[in-house]
Amino acid sequence: MTTQTLETAQDTRSIRLAAGDGWLTVCDRSLLTPGRGVAALLPDGRQVALFLDRAGRTYAIDNRDPFTGAYVLSRGLVGSDGGQPFVASPLLKQRFDLATGACLDDDEVSVPVFEVRAD
Amino acid sequence: MALPKLLTDDGGPEMPVSTPPTTPTSPAAAPTLVVVGHGMVGQRFLEALAERGLTGTAGTARVVVLCEEPRAAYDRVQLTSYFAGTTPEDLSLVEHGFMERHGFELRLGDPAVSVDRTARTVTARSGEVFAYDTLVLATGSYPFVPPVPGKDSTGCFVYRTIEDLLAIEEYAKNATTGAVVGGGLLGLEAAGALKGLGLETHVVEFAPRLMPVQVDEGGGAALLRTIEDMGLSVHTGVGTQEVTAGENGAVTGMALSDGSSLATDLVVFSAGVRPRDQLARDCGLAVGERGGIVVDEECRTSDPAVFAIGECALASDGRVYGLVAPGYEMALTAAEVITGEKAAFTGADLSTKLKLLGVDVASFGDAHGTADGCLDVVYSDARSGVYKKLVVAADGTLLGGVLVGDADQYGTLRPMTGTVLPVAPEQLVLPAGAGGPVALGPSSLPDEAVICSCHNVTKGAICEHTTLPEVKKCTKAGTGCGSCVKVIGQLLPQSQDAGLCGCFAYTRSELYEIVRTLGITSYADLLDSHGREEARGGDGCEVCKPTVGSVIASLAPTVGASGYVLDGEQAALQDTNDHFLANLQRNGSYSIVPRIPGGEITPDKLIVIGEVARDFGLYTKITGGQRIDLFGARVDQLPLIWTRLVDAGFESGHAYGKSLRTVKSCVGQTWCRYGVQDSVKMAIDLELRYRGLRAPHKLKSAVSGCARECAEARGKDFGIIATAGGWNLYVGGNGGATPRHADLLAQDLSDAELVRLIDRFLMFYIRTADRLERTSAWLERIEGGLEHVRDVVVHDSLGLCDELERLMADHVRGYRDEWAETINDPERLRRFVTFVNAPDAPDPSVKFVPERDQVKPDLDILAGPVLAIRTLEGTAS
Missing domain, CATH: 3.90.480 (Sulfite Reductase Hemoprotein; domain 2)
Structure with a gap:
């Protein structure tokens, strides 16, 4: 299972985010590294954190870390627990479920989730 | 029939708690319990009631608690830690929501002022009157202030409550010198606090030695030397005759019984405590000749409707106990008797273990050797301030002991009191290398040995659990003075799961060996081949990814991975x-x-x-x-x-990495008139040699050009101090939150010898340390400690040195x-x-x-x- 970098290097699909009524093309899928994130800027000024997991699935959540206010979630490390993918904030390490945006360390905290597709 | 609803002294055991009503009883029907005092013992009593279902919520009692202080019960034993940054909230003993959950009515800042035993009422300072069926006095003690002239001058304090500490801290801002009257346990705590506030500190003790109650003459002498070495002035065998004050009424000094005087700006009285029994005296309860509310084995006073527990009580064995463990036992006894169980408090032992001013002091059992025909086994090293005495009977039964300067064995020795020691006693007091100490671990204790003396929890009870939090929650062991926590850790199953995280059951050092021997260069390969079954094929986590990234980076030249941390798959690990x-x-x-x-x-x-x-x-x-x-x-x-x-x-500069940060230096021989070596050149050479080296945690170093140590090398992971004959190498130092002076590993080394030894030391650390474990913690954790590390890196006892040097040579060559x-x-x-x-x-x-x-x-x-x-x-x- 060390061939993912090769697969993604030849990937010509685009990453698209739901924005307003349509889909916003963000970047080529090949710009994403499995296990890491990137940030994208929406036309309305919101920041989105985009992730690619090891299986090649994409996720998008709000880039703002609700615990510190800093726009840094895209710089956290991706992991999975029982098949559920999460990102750990790079500041104070709270985990956020990538599929639901729920904070896994604090039931009362969550971040918005965005629809994303790669085609 | 004093307490019809609660007590069973009529032989007809009606136990309301065992069958709580299914519908709440009306408040009028439930008996009222008034608790006077909410200190450590008062809180323990409430917990014991809650454990037995006697609560407002259950409808089995109305419980009113009158507390004089403005805050709920806190850990008075750890009071001094306030000066080390612990907040009053950290010291609280009351779990959030405890009072509400059990319907206990806590009234802060509203002490009881009188009791009418005929009408069975308590009047609080607020004027409110509470009728009681049962009254529990847990009023504690007050500091004894000797009746010397001037004792009430501005700048005189006692050391008992958080408010006392706040007042001392405030006053000390304008003071340069402080004196503590009393060289007992609390006095030394107070002296440490004054010293920590930056005052020149004196301790005045009337007895001929420090801590006269707990330790013997030899232990007192060891303690004295160590404490004087810290810069405190100790005056033993003298009394305080007068506190002198200036015209403004503020303290200026003290006159002592030997005719001398002492200039000081602040005085803390810590000459013992006295039971607070005034409330009991005023309502006609029996009190002892020297104070203390007289109670029987059930903790009941001369009025059967009134109980007294803790430091205010004169127990049935004729003693007033000033320690928390006996107080907790009394709290438990009273709660059991009140809920209809059979219980008795007949006395407790006075074992203690403390860290005073950073010095371990422990005594247990018959510490003073008063039993007939008992024998002392003593080890005393004045140089290092270590004193150990075991008191044994002729047949080898351990009766008690005193440990000063090194009390690591307290946790295993105290529970063995009363049993025949499994090895010769001298083997237990001699230092390593001189025939002892033998590894007498807690596994050699019988199941009935009491491990936590604060909460009276046996080894058998602890071993029913598997984790420390579980032990604390279910048995309360380790939540009192905390001295047994280390032993509890040793009793628990050596974490069936010492694994790094949810993805790997291996430790960091085991993963290092796997990567090294199998030449694995990919995290995904390692996860899929050596991860936990359920984690294989997954995404790993934020704990193991950087750890494995660091291990692969450390071994990169050896296993053939790219040394550049941003390359390929490694980019996603950092x-x-x-x-x-x-x-x-x-x-x-x-x-x-x-x-x-x-x-x-x-x-x-x-x-x-x-x-x-x-x-x-x-x-x-x-x-x-x-x-x-x-x-x-x-x-x-x-x-x-x-x-x-x-x-x-x-x-x-790798400030972002778990890697070498800096090698500080003083200016050294080139410029400094005291310097004996070129410390700057050595620091530069070392920093350039080890730059970029990935390790379990960050690494810091320093080189000092002479023994004045201006570079603070002994606060570093590896520190070098110049000597006339070369270099001394110190390892395992740390600053930050847990400061530790580095230990001398080898001395008078040539340049080449020094570098070779550091190469080996660092690579051995990288190979065997846990994730985020600094060299100081690693050195204290690994079996054999410094001696073992010296054997491995100086004497090559494991035959590893060639490989360690080769790994470092690979690193130096591969640096970019x-x-x-x-x-x-x-x-x-x-x-x-x-x-x-x-x-x-x-x-x-x-x-x-x-x-x-x-x-x-x-x-x-x-x-x-x-x-x-x-x-x-x-x-x-």
Whole structure:
């Protein structure tokens, strides 16, 4: 299972985010590294954190870390627990479920989730 | 029939608690319990009631608690830790929501002022009157202030409550000298606190030795030397005759019984405590000749409806106990009797273990050897301040002991009191290397041995559980004075799961061996072949990814992986700091630390740093490691800044990595009239040799040019101090939250010997340490400690040294500057943008406002709903 970098290097699909009524093309899928994130800027000024997991699935959540206010979630490390993918904030390490945006360390905290597709 | 609803003294056991009513009883029907005093013992009593179902919520009783202090029960034993930064909230003993959950009515700042035993009422200071069916007095004690003239002068204090500490702290701001009257346990605690507040500190003790109650003459002498070495002045065998004051009424000094006088600005009386029994006296309860409310074995006073527990009580064995453990036992006894169980408090032992001013002091059992025909086995080392005495009977039964300076064995020896020792007693007191100490672990204790004496919990009860939190929750063991926590840890199953995280059942050092022997260079391969079954094929986690990334980087030249941490799959393993080769700060900006080897820098290079900081608007600050930190860079600015720095000859300082940070130095022989070696050159050589070395945690070092130690080398992971004959190497030092002086590993080394030894030491550490374990913690954890490390790296006892040296040679040969490589590679530069879809847009959330002629983060721009911030391990700045 060390061939993912090769697969993604030849990937010509685009990453698209739901924005307003349509889909916003963000970047080529090949710009994403499995296990890491990137940030994208929406036309309305919101920041989105985009992730690619090891299986090649994409996720998008709000880039703002609700615990510190800093726009840094895209710089956290991706992991999975029982098949559920999460990102750990790079500041104070709270985990956020990538599929639901729920904070896994604090039931009362969550971040918005965005629809994303790669085609 | 004193207490019809609660007591069973009529032989007809009606136990209301065993069958709580299914519908709440009306409040009028439930008996009222009034508890006077909410200290440690009062709180323990309430917990014991709750455990037995006697609560307001259950409808089985109305419980009213009258508390004099403005705050609920807190840990008075740990009072001094307030000066070390512990907050009053940290000291609280009352779990959040405890009172509400059990319907206990706690009235803070409203003490009882009188009791009418005929009418069965208590009047509180607020004027409110409470009728009781049962009254429990837990009023504790008050500090005894000897009746000397001037004792009420401004600047005289006692040491008992958080409020006392706050007052001392405030007054000490305008004082330079302080004196403590009393050299017992609390007196030494108070002296340590005064010393910590920066005062020149005196201790005046009437007895001929310190801590006369707990330790014997030899132990007192060892304690005295160690405490004097810390800079405290101790006066034993003298009494205080008068406190002198100036015209303004403020303390100026003390007159002592030997005719001498002592100038001081502040006096703390800590000459023992007396039971607070006034309330009991006023209502006609029996009290002892020297104070204390007389109670029987059930903790009942001369009025059967009234109980007394803790330091205010004169127990049935004729003693007033001033320790928390016996107080807890009385609390439990009273609660059991009140709920209809059979219980008795017949006395307790006075074993204690404390850390006073950083010195371990412990005594247990018959510490003074008063039993007939008992024998002392004594080891005394005046040089190191260690004193150990065991008292044994002729047949080898352990009766008691005193340990000063090194009380590690307290946890195993105290529970063995009363049993025949399994080995010769001298083997237990001699130091390692002199025939002892033998490894007498807690596994050799019988099941009935009491491990936690505060809560009376046996080894058998502890061994029914598997984790420390579970033990604390279910048995309360380890939640009193805390001295048994280490032993509990040794009794628990040696974590069937010592694994690194949810993905790997192996420790970091085991993973290191796997990577090294199998030559694995990919995290995914390691996870799929050696991860836990359920984690294989998954994404890993934020704990193991950087750890494995670091292990692979440490071994990169040896296993054939790329040494560049941003390459290939390794890019996805690194924390954001390693990923962007800079340090993430709270507003999402980064800081930059160029390497300045040994702290030596040319004026031209200083100017470049200044120009770069000015041109990019960075905040600059000198670091503790003799470097310059530049704050406030956006990710897109990092390559631009580094292009300028690399052009000027700078390279990465690895401030972002778990790797070598700096090697500080003093100016050394070249300039300093005291220097005996060129410390700057050695520091530069060492920093350049070990730069970029990935380790389990950061590594710091320093080189001092003479024994004056201006570079503070003994506070470092490896520190070097020059001697006339070469270099002394110290290892395992640390500053920060848990300071530790480094231990001498070898002395009078030549340059080449020094480097070889450090090579071996570092590689042995990297190979065997846990994740995020500094050398200081590692040295204390590994079996055999410093001696073992010396055997391995100096005497090559494991035959490893050739390999350790080869690994370091590989590292030195393979070193490349990460920033020079990054700015010369367009592919690697691609990640340094804030937005993947707008590479030229700067991050709008990273903004600054002016402060003291520089900038600071604009936090308003980040403001949102405020959330509680939980700090987690491993969040380095």
